[in-house]
Amino acid sequence: MRAALFALVLCSVGCGGTVRFYDRQILWQDPDADPVPVPKLRTVNKNWLRIKAQVFSTVDGRLALQKHPEAHNVNALDEVPDSTWWQDKRRAAALKGKPFGPVQVAATEAPIDGSGTVTIIEGKEEGKSRRFVVTDTKGRKYLLKLDVPGYFGLVTSTEVVCSRLVGAAGWRVPSLSLVDLRRDQLVISPEAYIKRDGTKRAFTEKDLERFLTNLPLAPDGRYRFSASARVEGKLVGPYSYVGKRRDDLNDRVSHEDRRDLRGYAVMSAWINNVDTIESNTLDAYVGDPSKGHLIHYQQNVGGSFGNYDVGPLESWMSYESYFDLPRVVMSMLAIGAYSRPWARDNIEDERLRTLANWPELGWFESEHFVAKTWSPLWSNPAFSRATPRDLYWGVKRVLEFTSDELRAAIKVGRYRPEVEQRLFEVLWQRREKLARAYLSDVAPLESFTFVGDNVCFDDLMIHYGFDRREPEYEVRGAGPVRVDATAHRCFSIPRKIGYHIVAIRIRRVGGDWGPALRIHFMKEGQSHRIVGLER
Numbered sequence: 001m002r003a004a005l006f007a008l009v010l011c012s013v014g015c016g017g018t019v020r021f022y023d024r025q026i027l028w029q030d031p032d033a034d035p036v037p038v039p040k041l042r043t044v045n046k047n048w049l050r051i052k053a054q055v056f057s058t059v060d061g062r063l064a065l066q067k068h069p070e071a072h073n074v075n076a077l078d079e080v081p082d083s084t085w086w087q088d089k090r091r092a093a094a095l096k097g098k099p100f101g102p103v104q105v106a107a108t109e110a111p112i113d114g115s116g117t118v119t120i121i122e123g124k125e126e127g128k129s130r131r132f133v134v135t136d137t138k139g140r141k142y143l144l145k146l147d148v149p150g151y152f153g154l155v156t157s158t159e160v161v162c163s164r165l166v167g168a169a170g171w172r173v174p175s176l177s178l179v180d181l182r183r184d185q186l187v188i189s190p191e192a193y194i195k196r197d198g199t200k201r202a203f204t205e206k207d208l209e210r211f212l213t214n215l216p217l218a219p220d221g222r223y224r225f226s227a228s229a230r231v232e233g234k235l236v237g238p239y240s241y242v243g244k245r246r247d248d249l250n251d252r253v254s255h256e257d258r259r260d261l262r263g264y265a266v267m268s269a270w271i272n273n274v275d276t277i278e279s280n281t282l283d284a285y286v287g288d289p290s291k292g293h294l295i296h297y298q299q300n301v302g303g304s305f306g307n308y309d310v311g312p313l314e315s316w317m318s319y320e321s322y323f324d325l326p327r328v329v330m331s332m333l334a335i336g337a338y339s340r341p342w343a344r345d346n347i348e349d350e351r352l353r354t355l356a357n358w359p360e361l362g363w364f365e366s367e368h369f370v371a372k373t374w375s376p377l378w379s380n381p382a383f384s385r386a387t388p389r390d391l392y393w394g395v396k397r398v399l400e401f402t403s404d405e406l407r408a409a410i411k412v413g414r415y416r417p418e419v420e421q422r423l424f425e426v427l428w429q430r431r432e433k434l435a436r437a438y439l440s441d442v443a444p445l446e447s448f449t450f451v452g453d454n455v456c457f458d459d460l461m462i463h464y465g466f467d468r469r470e471p472e473y474e475v476r477g478a479g480p481v482r483v484d485a486t487a488h489r490c491f492s493i494p495r496k497i498g499y500h501i502v503a504i505r506i507r508r509v510g511g512d513w514g515p516a517l518r519i520h521f522m523k524e525g526q527s528h529r530i531v532g533l534e535r
Contacts, residue, residue, distance in 0.1 A: 019518075019520075019532075019534055020499065020520065021076050021520050021531045021532030022076070022531070023499075023522055023531050024531075026075050026076055026077055027075040027076070027081050028075065028081050028082060028091075029081055029082050029083075030073060030081045030082065030083035030084075032083050032084050032085075032250040032251075032252070032293070033083075033084055033250065033293045034249070034250055034293065035287070035290060035291045035292065035293065036248060036249045036250055036290070036292070036293055036294075037247070037289070037290050038234060038236070038285050038289050038290070038292070039236050039245060039247040039248050039283070039285065039294065040236065040247055041235075041236050041237050042236060042237030042238065042239075042245070042283070043237055044237070044238060044278065044279055068385040068386075068387060069257065070387055070389060070390075071257055071258060071259035071262055071387070071389070071390055072253045072254075072257045072258070073253045073257075073258050073259055073260065074259055076531060076532040076533070077530070077532065077533050078389060078393070078533050078534075078535050079393070080259050080260050080263075080393065083260070084172075084250070084293060084294060084295050084296055085171075085172070085258065085260050085261070085296045086170045086171055086172070086260035087170050087172070088170055089104070089168060089170055090400060101402070101404070101405060102402075102404045102405050102407070102408035103408070104168070105164055105165075105168040105401075105405045105408050105409050106164060106408040106409060106411065106412050108163075108164070108175045108176060108177050109175040109229070110140065110175040110177075110229040111175070111177035111227075112136050112140070112142050112177050112179050112227035112229070113136040113137050113138055113140075114136075114179035114180065114181055114185075115137070116136070116137040116185070117137065117185050117186070117187045118134040118135065118136050118137075118142075118144075118179075118181065118185060118186060118187070119134055119135050119187050119188070119189050120132050120133070120134050120186060120187065120188045120189060120192050120203060120208070121133050121134065121135060121141075121189045121191065121192050122192060122193060122194065122195075122203065123192070123193070123194035123203040123207055123208075123211065124143075124194070124195070125194065125195075125196050125211075127310065128148070128310040128311075129309055129310055130146055130211045131143055131144060131145050131146065132144040132146075132211070132225075134227075140229065140230070141229075141230040142227040142228060142229055142230065143227070143228040143230075144179075144225040144226070144227055144228075145159065145225060145226045145228070145302070146211065146212075146215060146223070146225060147215060147216055147224060148310060148311050149214040149215060149216065150216065150359070151216065151307075151311065151312060151359050151360070151362065152216035152217070152218070152224065152359070152360060153216075153224065153360035153413065153414070153415065153419075154306070154307045154311075154312065154359065154360055154361070154362050155226065155302060155307055155309065156178060156224050156225060156226040157178065157224075157226075157360060157413035157414060157415060158302055158304055158305045158306075158307045158361075158362075158413070159176060159226045159228075159300075159301060159302030159304075160176045160177065160178050160226050160412055160413060161305075161409055161410055161412055161413040161423075162271050162273065162301040162302065162304040162305070163176040163301055164176075164409040164412055165267075165270075165271060165401070165406075165409050166267060166271070166298055166301050168401070168405070168409070169267055169397040169398070169400070169401075170260075170397060171260070171264065171267070171298050172295060172296060172297045172298065173297060173298050173299075173301060174228045174229055174230075174231050174282075174297060174299065175228070175229040176226055176227065176228050176229070177226075177227050177229075178224065178225070178226060178227070178412070178413070178414060179224075179225050179226075179227050180218050180220070180222040180223065180224050180225075181222055181223055181225065182221070182222050182223075183212070183223070186208065186223075188203060188204070188205065188208060194207055226302070231282060231284045231295075231297060231299075232284065232286055232295075233284035233285050233286035233287075233292070233295065234284065234285040235282065235283070235284050235285075236283050236284070236285055236294070237282070237283060238278050238279055238280070238281040238282055238283065238299070239255065239278065239281050239282075239283050239296055240255060240278050241255050241256060241261060241276075241278055241281075241380055241381045241382045241383075242254070242255055242256045242381040242382070243255060243256075245283070245294075248283075248294055250293055250294065251294075255381075255382060256381040256382045256385050257385070258382065259389075259390050259393055261382035262382045262383065262385060262386040262387075262390040262391075262394070263386065263390050263391065263393045263394030263397065264276070264298070264382070264383075264394065265380070265382070265383035265386050265390075265391070265394060266391055266394030266395050266397070266398060266434060266438065267394060267397060267398060268304075268376060268383075269371060269374040269430075269434060270398050270427065270430055270431060270434055271301070271304040271305065271427070272304050272305055272306070272313075272318055272364055272374075273301055273303060273304040273376070274303055274304075274308065274313070274317055274318050274375075274376045274377045275300070275302075275303025275304075275308065275309070275376070275377060275378070276376045276378065276380050276383070277376075277377075277378040277380075280298070280299050280300040280301075280303070281296070281297065281298060281299055282296075282297040282299035283295070283296055283297070284297065305361050305362055305364040305423070306354070306355075306361050306362020306363040306364035307362045308362075308377075311362075312355055312359075312362035312363050313362055313363040313364075314363070315342050315343075315347050315348045315351045315363065316342040316343070317363070317377060318369075318374055318375060318376075319342040319373070319374075319375060320342075320375050321375050321376060321377055321378060321379055322377055322378065347368065350365070351363045357422075358418075358419050358422050358423075360413075360415055360416070360419050361419065361422065361423055361426075364423075364426055365426060366425070366426045366427075366429035366430045366433065367429075369429075369430050369433055370433070371430075371433050371434045371436075371437035371438065372437050388438070388441035388442050388535075389442060389535050391438045391441065392438050392439065392441065392442045392444065392535070394438070395434050395435055395437075395438040395439065396446075396460075398431055398434055398435075399431065399435055399460065399464055401431070403424075403428065406424060406427060406428065407420075407424055410423050410424055410427075432466060435460075435461075435464060435466055436466060439460055439461055439466070440461075440508075440514065441515075442514075442515055442517070442535045443504060443505060443506055443514055443515060443516060443517035443535065444459065444460035444461055445457045445458070445459055445460070445504065445506075445517055446458050446460060446463075448519065448530055449488075450493075450528040450529075451484075451490065453492055453493055453495055454490045454491065454492050454493065455478070455490065455491055455493055455502070455519065455521075455528075456484060456488040456489065456490040457488065457489055457490075458488065458489075459471070459489060459506070461508070467508060467509075469508070469509045470483070471506050471507060471508045471509065472506070472507045473489070473491075473504060473505070473506055474504065474505050474506075474507070474513070475491050475502060475503070475504045476502065476503040476504075477494070477500065477501055477502040477503060478491045478492060478493045478494065478502040479491050479492035479493070481504070491504075493521070493523075493528070494523070495523070496523065497523050497524060497525070498522070498523060499520070499521075499522055499531075500520070500521055500522075500523060501518055501519070501520050502518070502519045502521075503516045503517070503518045503519075504516065504517050504519070505517070515535075517533065517534065517535055518533070518534035519533060520532040520533070520534070
């Protein structure tokens with residue numbers, strides 16, 4: 001069933017190897033929300049998880065000789081249908097005739113009520129990371145995260161802003177909000193407890209004072225927290241970036257072959273989310289037992305910008321992972337002659353200046369950012385299998401953000417004006433670098449429309465202003481490309497009724513011919529419809 005839904009192409013007998021698409025409705029909704037039994041709780045050992053991700057996954061990915069297959073969960077237009085993993089919020093809003101812009105990007109579903117007291121019911125402590133589980137005056141449960149000494153807003157504002165960006169781009173994230181609280185607004189429940197080193201005991205005023213000691217304060221003397229609302233449903237643990245969940249009958253595509261997970265690499269590179277380990281994901285079962293289904297979340301996106309949860313990133317982070325096999329081998333063979341890019345003296349000097357000027361952002365910049373060499377701290381099987389088509393899909397999610405939408409998301413972080421501007425500039429520059437890296441690996445043509453016997457389209461390099469010089473287009477199976485009065489590029493198509501394939505490729509000024517895009521369409525009388533795209 002799944003193969004019939006997603007393998008939307010076939011080669012007809014006698015077609016001579018030419019791909020042909022079924023003439024049927026384009027799939028825009030993945031049928032992955034059928035009723036299933038409640039899956040078992042999945043637990044992971046974080047230490048083993050890090051070893052597996054960093055050693056075995058890295059070696060496997062680097063030594064793999066076969067070409068990675070294309071993602072499986074795509075439709076005939078090479079797009080990702082909505083699912084329990086990802087939803088195109090812009091398309092959903094357009095179908096309902098509703099706007100999607102700065103207001104929607106900045107909004108959150110369940111902000112915490114910070115006007116009264118919040119009641120601590122649990123303290124969480126893991127290494128240097130300290131958190132509270134609380135309820136607000138409305139009885140809603142939240143996880144409160146704290147900043148680290150010396151870096152006001154580094155943990156809290158980063159997580160809230162990044163959750164807006166990741167959520168607006170379509171991935172599912174918990175509802176997050178910022179809240180500033182006075183000390184007297186923090187009340188400890190008589191049943192409050194803390195787990196530490198495998199033991200559970202009462203959470204006391206001394207624990208609270210220890211948690212709050214040396215925390216940076218807002219200008220008005222209050223403590224700042226990021227408040228993550230409890231995810232709806234029964235929590236059944238994280239999902240893996242490889243394989244499938246065996247006790248979820250809706251989970252039919254191996255996770256490393258999902259485009260919404262492969263393409264998340266581009267989103268992560270944009271916001272510098274270096275902590276994309278599987279323990280930062282979450283599955284939740286919604287609905288009555290045997291009548292519900294799983295929803296899949298990116299649970300923790302706060303290890304982004306220049307933050308790594310317990311402080312600012314070190315100079316090497318985002319340049320390479322903890323165990324980067326090629327660089328380890330290169331260093332061994334070079335016997336010290338090989339210098340890693342982040343090891344130059346000027347990088348550390350720049351990092352220290354950045355921390356001094358914009359401590360809220362940590363070590364986050366755009367000048368040294370290289371899209372295709374960016375690296376999370378832990379090897380990610382889905383990221384390592386991403387193909388040019390996956391990365392193209394991912395960069396389109398980033399490019400959809402307008403400058404006003406990006407500024408609206410940043411505004412949620414309550415930064416100083418100069419920090420807001422710095423963050424906008426860094427993200428906008430990284431956005432352009434990602435576009436130049438991944439729009440050149442495919443033919444970046446979108447928004448195909450039929451105007452009479454012509455097909456018009458947008459060239460994303462020109463549409464987003466990255467190249468103002470008119471390229472050369474080569475069209476096979478149709479007329480030459482011309483620019484119409486609305487600045488769209490158009491070409492005439494055959495008038496013969498039936499199935500047609502038009503191939504188009506691009507040569508930018510000073511460059512070579514790029515890969516072709518094949519447009520498959522049907523003509524019946526005066527009507528036309530695209531039935532598939534090959535990138």
